[in-house]
Amino acid sequence: MDSSAFARILRSLPELTPSQREQLLTHVRFDAPAVVALLIENHPKDCPHCHEEALRPWGSSHGLPRFRCRACGKTSNPLTGTPLARLRMRERWLEYALCLNDGLTVRRAAAQCQVNKNTAFLWRHRFLKLIADMRPEKEHGIVEADETFFLKSYKGQRNLPWPARQRGGVSKTKGGGSEDQVSVLIVRDRSGKTADYMLKKLDAAHVTTALDSILDKDACLCTDRAGVYLSYAKSKRIRHEPIKASGPRRRGPFHIQNVNAYDSRLKGWISRFRGVATKYLGNYLGWHRMLDRHKYRPSSEQCLFEAVGWGSTVT
16 A cells, blocks of 8 residues: 555544444554554653753663653653553553543443453543643633533442432532532633633632633633623623623624533533543543544544643643
8 A cells, every 4th residue: 555545544534433443443453562652752852850851761661761861860761750651551542542532431442442441440530630631721812601510429439428319310409509519610712722610619719710710811701691700800800791691692793602512512422421420520521622622533642642741732
């Protein structure tokens, strides 16, 4: 096969459906040398301990090259200081990254990668550890903000604060912000940069902390007419365009349809997991942000690089 035909095949891989990827993986398996070569070629050249660019080759260990820093004298390998350090079966990482990209459940990912379901669960949260914290530094222009709610879940724990729910359950109260729900603030600008924050309480103090960390000083905040946003905009003296819940949902360029659409996609995507434990909810929010950044078609290499922190700059 000539190189141009092979390049066309590579470009078409992100367009495969989940079932087509499963069929492909029955014929093609990644191997450890290929994954190691990918890590060696792309890992940062600075020392993970002192961050100086003073690494020099220092042999190898457990299939990975080692380096010694001439500045601090410490040794490292391409995975030192990353969540994937000391994980085994490297030959299956790219395959597992495809499972994350397809949003597979733990059991389906375990079957596809031929690993134990406990291993698949461990890998999921190792891969998502850094991805969960990848947010844009600032959002600019018209920035939409809205809150959404997830039912609190103690899934997997032995001691529950209430009787076990059946099929996920429902909130005790209508609307959002009750004690059995987790409030998540979604902030999204018109370029598609998205940040989310799990709030301990939906009040002015917690909303202020979240918005202060993401809003550019010249941004125009567009929200519903909730009091927390009105008081925030007044105290920070920023431009604020509140949208009424009843009546026209759009006033010229000002609306919150983008953030509401993102909320809807997030809820629909996360429903496949039949309830997410609250202590892991942040990882799932970051997982969905990664998929949204890459238009739901990230490559396995992109997923792997973000998992080890090499693609952590969100522009």
